[in-house]
Amino acid sequence: MLVAMxxxxVGFSYALLVSAGGVMGYAKxxxxxxxAAGLFFGLLAAVGAYLASQNPKNVWLSLGTSGTLTVVMGLRFLNSGKFMPAGLMTLVSGLMLVRLLYGIQRRPRLS
Incomplete structure (x- = not known):
């Protein structure tokens, strides 16, 4: 019997946005x-989204990817003061991080 997962x-969209950011950085x-960083982190985010699609409890790769990008791009934003691209990626990665943490917190606990 097939079970629809x-x-x-949202995770795949985030992965696409991260990858597109890397391509745009190269093009501009x-x-x-x-x-390289955009494609690498985009790939990690896509694999994380795939894993979460297979098992909603398996968010650790997505959590690590979005957390890392939040910190790294946040530091770049603080140093440059420019919203594009570092501020935007900080915002989007931070929102992804909050989404994942909220999902973990809402999970029922085993007693």
Whole structure:
């Protein structure tokens, strides 16, 4: 019997946004570092979304990815003061982090 699993569309959208940010950094500034980091973290976010789609309790990769990007991009935003792209990625990653933490907190506990 097949059981339909909920697809983590928000997680996959986040992964796409992170990857697109890396591609845009390369296209606008020729930054190979932005391209590599964007594709790497986008891939991690996509795998995390896939894992969460298979098992809603398996959010650890997504949590680590969004947490890391929140801190790294937050520091870049504080140093540059520019909302684009660091501030936007800090905001989006922070929202993803809050979503994941809220989901963990709402889970029923085993006694």
């Amino acid at each position: 909920a697809v983590d569309w 500034a020729g930054s190979v570092t932005s391209l």
